[in-house]
Structure formats: C-alpha cells, structure tokens
Amino acid sequence: MDLDRALAVxxxxxxxxxxxxxxxxxxxxxxxxxxxxxxxxPYRRRTVSFSNRLDRELGVQVLGSPRMGTDSKAFPQHYDPSNPAADDKGYVKRPNVDSLIELMDMREAQGSYKANLAVLETTRGMLMRTIQALG
Incomplete structure (x- = not known):
C-alpha cells in the first residue's frame, strides 16, 4: 500500500x-x-550527512545511515597568554563552531522535521478515514 511507503519515508x-x-x-x-x-x-565542529538507500521491501528511496564527520575549517585563535591552553606565543585555539551556522542548521532541521510530521499526520488521517469507510 502506498500509504505505508509514505509513513516509512x-x-x-x-x-x-x-x-x-x-x-x-x-x-x-x-x-x-x-x-x-x-x-x-579545542573541540572540532561535528557534521552529519546522509545518503539515499533503496528499501527493497517498500520499493522506495529512504535515507541511509548518517555519516558523522568533522568540519576541517581552521580553528580561530585569540591572544590570551594567561590561559592554560595558550601556546608559546600566547595564542589560544578556539573551537571552529559558528553559532549563526548552527542556528541556521537547527532552523532548517526543524522545518524539515515539521514537514515530515505533517506528511505523517496527513497519511495517518487518510488511513483512519479508509478504515472508517471499510468498517
């Protein structure tokens, strides 16, 4: 049934x-x-990426297992010779995490989650109406 596929996706x-x-x-x-x-x-920003895989049972493309990685962007540095993590020149490496990028990634993931939830709720409603019509 195609509704099963929609639920799985x-x-x-x-x-x-x-x-x-x-x-x-x-x-x-x-x-x-x-x-x-x-x-x-310091901490290195983590990344996640996905690939498609064929679910042979359902006959549809679904997301494969996530691949975790790290962001290779250089660490920003700031001068703080009193910091225990400072190098011999007094510079401290800061994590390569940018709050703005993280916030945008979060908003995008939230929007995609909501869209998938809407599809799930719509499909569920269609299944319920089908069951009521048959009963």
Missing amino acids: SAAGMSAQSTRLRVVAENMANQDSLGQTPGAD
Whole structure:
C-alpha cells in the first residue's frame, strides 16, 4: 500500500532531522571547549550527512545511515597568554563552531522535521478515514 511507503519515508526523514538536531546541540554545547594543554586543539565542529538507500521491501528511496564527520575549517585563535591552553606565543585555539551556522542548521532541521510530521499526520488521517469507510 502506498500509504505505508509514505509513513516509512516520513519516519526516516524525522529520524534524520532528529540526528541533525542532536549534532547541532553537541556543537553549541561545546562552542567554548578549549584544549587542556598548551597549543592543544579545542573541540572540532561535528557534521552529519546522509545518503539515499533503496528499501527493497517498500520499493522506495529512504535515507541511509548518517555519516558523522568533522568540519576541517581552521580553528580561530585569540591572544590570551594567561590561559592554560595558550601556546608559546600566547595564542589560544578556539573551537571552529559558528553559532549563526548552527542556528541556521537547527532552523532548517526543524522545518524539515515539521514537514515530515505533517506528511505523517496527513497519511495517518487518510488511513483512519479508509478504515472508517471499510468498517
């Protein structure tokens, strides 16, 4: 039944957006996490990406398992010679987390989650009306 497929695709989309939101939350929670020793690298921003996979049982493309990665962007530095994480020149590496980017990623994931939820609710309503019509 095509409604089963719609439910499966929507559920996979909601799961993917939940994963994206979790990664954004981790990044934002660690945006001030510095290295513990002089010159050590601080927290590196995490990323998540998805690929499509064929669900042979349903005959539709759904999201595959998430691939976790890290952002290779350079660490910004600031001068703070009194900081324990400062290198021999007095510079401290800061995490490469940009709050604005994280906020935009969060808003995009939230919008996609809402869209998948709307499809799920609409499909559920159609199934309920079908069951009522048959009963």
